Amino acid sequence: MGQNLIKEQLQGVNLFLIGMMGSGKSTVGPLLAEQLGYRFFDADVLIERVAGKAIADIFAEDGEDTFRDLETEVLGHLAAQTRSVIATGGGVVLRRQNWSYLHHGLVIWLDGSLELLLARLQGDEGRPLLQVENLEERLGDLITQRQPLYAQADLRFPLQPDQDPPAIAAELLAIIPGLLKPQCSAEQN
Numbered sequence: 001m002g003q004n005l006i007k008e009q010l011q012g013v014n015l016f017l018i019g020m021m022g023s024g025k026s027t028v029g030p031l032l033a034e035q036l037g038y039r040f041f042d043a044d045v046l047i048e049r050v051a052g053k054a055i056a057d058i059f060a061e062d063g064e065d066t067f068r069d070l071e072t073e074v075l076g077h078l079a080a081q082t083r084s085v086i087a088t089g090g091g092v093v094l095r096r097q098n099w100s101y102l103h104h105g106l107v108i109w110l111d112g113s114l115e116l117l118l119a120r121l122q123g124d125e126g127r128p129l130l131q132v133e134n135l136e137e138r139l140g141d142l143i144t145q146r147q148p149l150y151a152q153a154d155l156r157f158p159l160q161p162d163q164d165p166p167a168i169a170a171e172l173l174a175i176i177p178g179l180l181k182p183q184c185s186a187e188q189n
C-alpha cells in the first residue's frame with residue numbers, strides 16, 4: 001500500500017510506541033514519522049527538557065515518583081497533538097492514567113525477547129533502572145511485571161534479532177492500515 005493511502009487512512013491519528021527499554025522505540029519512531037509526514041516526539045527528551053536535567057539525575061535527585069509525575073504530565077500534552085509519532089519510556093504502561101492518554105491514538109508494542117534486550121542494553125549507563133549487578137535478572141523481572149500491561153496495546157510487534165530499524169518501520173507501515181476502524185480519526189473529533 002502506498003504511503004499516501006496510509007496517511008489518508010490514518011487521518012492524523014497519533015502512533016504511540018510502547019515496550020521495554022531497548023526495544024527500539026526511540027530509534028524506530030523517527031523513521032515512522034518521516035514516512036508518514038508526522039512529527040516525532042520522544043517523551044523522555046521532553047521530560048528532560050521540562051525538568052532541566054537528565055533522566056538519570058531526575059531519578060537520583062528527585063526519585064522515581066517525580067519522574068513518573070513528569071512522564072504523565074508530558075504524555076497528557078502529547079496526547080492532545082495530532083499527526084505525531086510518540087516514543088514513550090518503557091514504564092509508561094505502569095500508570096492507569098497514562099492509558100487514558102495512550103488510547104487517544106494507536107498503541108504499538110515493540111516486543112523483544114530478554115535475549116535481544118540484554119544484548120542491546122549491556123553496558124548502558126543512561127537508564128537508572130538498569131544500573132544493577134545482574135542486568136539479566138532485572139530485565140527478566142521487569143518483563144514479567146510489565147508484559148500484561150504492554151499486552152493492552154492495539155498491536156504487538158514481535159522483534160526479530162536481525163531486523164534493522166528501517167525494515168521494522170516498513171513492516172509496521174504495512175500492518176497499521178489493518179488496525180484502523182473506518183471512523184477512527186483524530187481530526188474529526
Ligand SMILES: Nc1ncnc2c1ncn2[C@@H]1O[C@H](COP(=O)(O)OP(=O)(O)O)[C@@H](O)[C@H]1O
Nearest residue numbers: 020021022023024025026027028120163164165
Ligand atoms: N532494530 C534494531 N537493531 C539493532 N539495534 C537496535 C535496533 N533498534 C534499536 N537498536 C539499538 O538498541 C538500543 C536501544 O534503542 P532505543 O531506540 O533507545 O530503545 P528504547 O527507546 O525502546 O529504549 C540503541 O543502542 C539502538 O541503537
Ligand SMILES: O=C(O)C1=C[C@@H](OP(=O)(O)O)[C@@H](O)[C@H](O)C1
Nearest residue numbers: 020021022044089090091127128
Ligand atoms: O522502563 C522504564 O521504566 C524507563 C525507560 C526509559 O525509556 P526507554 O524505554 O526509552 O529506555 C526512561 O523512561 C526511564 O529510564 C525509565
Ligand SMILES: [Mg+2]
Nearest residue numbers: 025026044087
Ligand atoms: Mg527511548
